[in-house]
Amino acid sequence: MRLHEYQAKSVFADAGIPTPDATLASSVEEVVEAAEEIGYPVAVKAQVHVGGRGKAGGIKLAESRDEAEEAAESIIGMDLKGYHVDRVLVEEAVDFKNELYVGVTMDRGEGKPVAMVSTKGGVNIEEVAEEDPDAIAREHIDPAFGMHPYQARKAVYDAGVPRELARDVASVLQTMYQLWDDRDASEVEINPLMVTEDDEIIAADAVMNIDDDALFRQQELAEMEEETFEDDLERKAGEYGFDYVRLSGNVGIIGNGAGLVMTTLDLVDYYGGEPANFLDIGGGAKAERVANALDMVFSDENVDAVVFNIFGGITRGDEVAKGINNALEQFDEIPKPVVVRLAGTNAEEGREILNDELVTVEETLEDAVQRTVEYSEEEAQ
Amino acid sequence: MSVLVDSDTRVVVQGITGGEGKFHAEQMMDYGTNVVAGAVPGKGGQEVNGVPVYDTVHEAAREEDADASVVFVPPAFAGDAVFEALDAPLDLVVAITEGIPTQDMAKVNKRLSEVDTRLIGPNCPGIITPGEAKLGILPGNIFESGDVGLVSRSGTLTYQVVDNLTSRGIGQTTAIGIGGDPIIGTDFIDALELFEADPDTKAVVMCGEIGGEDEEEAARYIAENMDTPVAGFIAGRTAPPGKRMGHAGAIVSGSGTGTAESKINALNDAGVPVGDTPNEVADHIEDFL
Numbered sequence: 001m002r003l004h005e006y007q008a009k010s011v012f013a014d015a016g017i018p019t020p021d022a023t024l025a026s027s028v029e030e031v032v033e034a035a036e037e038i039g040y041p042v043a044v045k046a047q048v049h050v051g052g053r054g055k056a057g058g059i060k061l062a063e064s065r066d067e068a069e070e071a072a073e074s075i076i077g078m079d080l081k082g083y084h085v086d087r088v089l090v091e092e093a094v095d096f097k098n099e100l101y102v103g104v105t106m107d108r109g110e111g112k113p114v115a116m117v118s119t120k121g122g123v124n125i126e127e128v129a130e131e132d133p134d135a136i137a138r139e140h141i142d143p144a145f146g147m148h149p150y151q152a153r154k155a156v157y158d159a160g161v162p163r164e165l166a167r168d169v170a171s172v173l174q175t176m177y178q179l180w181d182d183r184d185a186s187e188v189e190i191n192p193l194m195v196t197e198d199d200e201i202i203a204a205d206a207v208m209n210i211d212d213d214a215l216f217r218q219q220e221l222a223e224m225e226e227e228t229f230e231d232d233l234e235r236k237a238g239e240y241g242f243d244y245v246r247l248s249g250n251v252g253i254i255g256n257g258a259g260l261v262m263t264t265l266d267l268v269d270y271y272g273g274e275p276a277n278f279l280d281i282g283g284g285a286k287a288e289r290v291a292n293a294l295d296m297v298f299s300d301e302n303v304d305a306v307v308f309n310i311f312g313g314i315t316r317g318d319e320v321a322k323g324i325n326n327a328l329e330q331f332d333e334i335p336k337p338v339v340v341r342l343a344g345t346n347a348e349e350g351r352e353i354l355n356d357e358l359v360t361v362e363e364t365l366e367d368a369v370q371r372t373v374e375y376s377e378e379e380a381q
Numbered sequence: 382m383s384v385l386v387d388s389d390t391r392v393v394v395q396g397i398t399g400g401e402g403k404f405h406a407e408q409m410m411d412y413g414t415n416v417v418a419g420a421v422p423g424k425g426g427q428e429v430n431g432v433p434v435y436d437t438v439h440e441a442a443r444e445e446d447a448d449a450s451v452v453f454v455p456p457a458f459a460g461d462a463v464f465e466a467l468d469a470p471l472d473l474v475v476a477i478t479e480g481i482p483t484q485d486m487a488k489v490n491k492r493l494s495e496v497d498t499r500l501i502g503p504n505c506p507g508i509i510t511p512g513e514a515k516l517g518i519l520p521g522n523i524f525e526s527g528d529v530g531l532v533s534r535s536g537t538l539t540y541q542v543v544d545n546l547t548s549r550g551i552g553q554t555t556a557i558g559i560g561g562d563p564i565i566g567t568d569f570i571d572a573l574e575l576f577e578a579d580p581d582t583k584a585v586v587m588c589g590e591i592g593g594e595d596e597e598e599a600a601r602y603i604a605e606n607m608d609t610p611v612a613g614f615i616a617g618r619t620a621p622p623g624k625r626m627g628h629a630g631a632i633v634s635g636s637g638t639g640t641a642e643s644k645i646n647a648l649n650d651a652g653v654p655v656g657d658t659p660n661e662v663a664d665h666i667e668d669f670l
Contacts, residue, residue: 106483108593108630111490111564126634143487184484213629214482216457243627247619258561258627259535259590262616263659266641269619270657278620280627311537311544313506313520343544345520365541366658 001210004047006089007224008206011183012190015175018202022091031072032065034090040064041093044071048083051124056080061093094202099192100161101125101136102173103207104180106187113141113180115151115173117159121192135159147177168201169193183221184214233277233300240292242279249274251376252297252306252336256281256315264309264369271366273373276303290320291327298335304379307372308340309365317342317350328358337375341368383510383555384530384575384582385473385499386449390514393418393441393450393471395462397429402453405477405518406430409451412521414514417445420465438462442469449473451507451516459503460485467498474566475516476503483629486564493566500566504629506536506558517558527552529666530576530609532569533588534561534595535628538616538659542586545663551670554582561590561628569599577607584610584669586662587653589644591617592631596644604651612665613648613655615641 003011006024013019023034024047035042046058053059058080060071068090078085099122107114118136120128128135137158139151152170161169172193180188189207196202215222237244243258247265251273255261258280265275277300281293297306310320320342328334339360342350354361360375362368392409396402397419407430410416418441419429425436435441438450450471454462459478466474467489481503493500501508507517511524523540525547533539539558546553557572559565569587576582585607589596596615603611618641620626622633633639645655656662 106487106563108563109595109598111487113487142491143484144491181484184482186483211483213456213480214484217482243625245621245624245626247621255537257535257537258631259533259538259588259616260541262535262590262620262626262631263538263541263614265620266616266618267658275619278624278626311540313518313523313537313540344523344540364660366660 001212001215001221001225002049003208003210003221003224004049004226005045005206006047008208009203011179011208012203012206015179017172017175017190018200019206020092020094020202020204022089024087025072025090026076026087028069028072028076031076031088031090032068035062035068036065038090038092042068043091043093044068044075045089045091046075046078046080046085047087047089048080048085050081050083053080058085094194094196094204096194096196098195100169100195100201101191102169102176102193103187103189103191104177104185107140110140113143113177115139115141115147115155115177117155117161117169117173119160125191141177146181147174149174152177164199165195165201172201179208184211184218185209186211233296236296236299237279240296242281242293242296244296245278246300247275247277248302249276250302250304250380251372252276252300252303253309254279254281254293254297254306255309256311260309260311264307264365267365267369268307268373271370271373273376276300287323287326290323291330294327303336305336305372305375306338307368308338309368310342312342312344312347312350316345317347318353321350321353324359325353325355328355334358336379339368339372339375341365383513384579385555386508386510386514386516388413388415388513390449390516391415391417391445391447392516393420393438393445393447394432394453395420395438395450395466396453397421397432397434398424398427399453403429405453406432409515412515414516417447420450438465438469438471442471447471449516450475452476452478452503454478456480456482460489463489463500464492467492467496467500470496470498473499473501475501475505475507477505477507477517479504481562483564486562490564501557502560502565504562505560506539508555508557510555511553519556519558523547524556525552527554528581528583528670529553530579530582530585531556531588532572532576532585533558534590534630535588535616538588541659542588542614542662545660546666549663549667551663551666554579561630563593563630569595570602573599573602573607573611577609582609584612584666586612586614586666588614588616590615590628590631591620591626591633591641592628592639594638597647600647600651600653603653610669611653612662612669613653614659614662615644615648615655617641
């Protein structure tokens with residue numbers, strides 16, 4: 001789960017990290033009111049989960065009432081990389097002389113959290129990591145002990161943060177690790193951490209992502225969740241409880257198990273088709289889930305044909321087949337051709353049960369995918 | 382022969398009184414696995430399918446001389462359950478549970494570096510030595526005893542590749558599902574090491590997927606350390622960056638690390654042929670044997 005900037009900043013501020021004066025607004029009037037209150041210049045920032053908001057026109061600086069109004073009019077209601085902007089953060093624009101980076105994330109390779117500090121803030125840290133890896137000081141944290149205070153200092157000195165700021169930046173980093181640990185974060189980041197002319201530091205942006213698997217014990221954060229989906233189909237998948245990713249092609253794909261579904265997508269591509277989605281229905285495959293999965297892919301107007309690929313492990317092929325029959329019998333007319341491939345436990349019985357007036361049955365994965373790609377090409381014409 | 386588990390492995394099922402635990406304990410026993418105990422706090426003294434249940438893993442290990450466990454405990458409590466098995470101590474812990482908080486696994490990972498216990502998973506289908514024992518949820522009927530070792534990050538993709546092998550008469554020594562999470566116990570290199578050391582394993586299949594750099598590291602290991610031939614498969618060639626493809630670990634990062642292309646290239650550079658389809662993996666293995 002990703003917190004919005006305004007939410008992350010409030011969590012950081014509560015923990016004692018300095019953040020600029022800011023107010024959330026959802027109309028032009030509210031923006032102007034907030035700007036007048038805070039005093040110019042202000043930054044008007046779109047609250048959507050999109051990287052590179054600034055470049056995409058989602059952040060504007062306003063020096064006056066007119067400019068605040070203008071910024072609000074152009075940002076509120078805009079479409080930012082597929083996300084509708086309905087709220088902005090109106091924030092005191094900070095005069096700065098330097099921009100730093102501080103963050104904590106999970107280093108997968110090491111299986112440990114890593115704290116990072118850099119004096120090259122204000123740009124995408126992944127780019128810095130690629131172009132100038134030495135510009136980022138890294139300190140791996142033992143999760144059993146937490147971050148030792150010396151580690152925060154060491155990261156700060158190793159990064160070359162000016163001496164007069166070292167204590168404050170180390171303190172911010174220590175607080176960020178504590179938040180990471182207490183709140184089950186997968187990532188916390190301040191980029192940039194601005195340094196003012198008076199050598200004050202202030203968090204000009206804030207990122208906080210929470211481990212979805214830990215939300216059960218992070219009630220307060222879980223309640224902040226605001227579902228944002230790129231489109232209605234992803235919303236629907238959320239309701240049905242499917243792992244679903246929408247893609248741009250015309251071959252609908254349903255399967256069980258992430259690896260096998262990914263493989264099915266790859267094979268569609270390999271045989272010259274274009275996958276329309278990733279949809280993992282998980283274990284089981286009861287009639288209702290099968291019906292919901294078909295509803296998902298049929299609702300995608302780009303889909304011209306569907307491949308249903310189930311490898312029965314503990315799930316038995318005959319039960320899956322009954323589920324597919326039941327689901328398809330609900331339709332007066334099958335909207336798009338469906339190819340079914342069943343393998344594994346009781347697959348043969350399953351194939352016999354499948355109603356071949358409703359679906360095309362194939363025995364191998366390769367044949368099923370090729371047949372579906374053919375159908376998709378015929379339908380597309 | 383086999384690696385890690387055989388018909389002598391004495392297994393505790395953690396969470397044996399839950400729906401999943403009970404069902405799969407029975408499936409494992411039907412397959413021939415030597416399930417000697419269950420462990421569920423508060424349920425000590427009960428029996429499930431004739432198997433005695435203990436309140437703690439320590440007690441189960443002591444009373445029944447158990448040396449391995451399979452964890453079917455819900456995600457909120459699974460990290461603790463794994464710790465309990467590590468501290469008992471058992472030789473092998475197989476964690477099936479999906480959705481364990483990552484920070485719990487980071488702590489488990491730290492503990493693993495201090496003990497001799499091996500962890501497989503979490504979020505994995507388990508491990509099977511065909512004809513002898515299975516610890517986990519793999520469907521026993523698709524496996525056959527033979528010469529090929531298999532290690533995979535995914536469940537059903539493993540079944541697919543095994544099916545391609547078994548249907549042409551190629552059996553397996555042991556198959557290990559290492560799991561699709563970002564932090565796991567046994568990784569590709571650990572499994573490859575075991576297969577390299579097993580005289581009966583004549584060839585190895587390695588099924589990877591997008592995300593992380595474990596496959597690239599495994600490729601380097603293979604090039605430097607392995608005589609046993611390896612064939613590979615990588616799922617997720619068509620996955621767009623930034624989208625999690627089901628598994629928590631299966632995501633190509635925004636900066637482009639973790640791509641299928643990088644993994645396939647690394648494997649090819651290490652002399653490992655990578656199949657375009659699961660069936661092509663079986664072709665490569667057939668060529669090796």
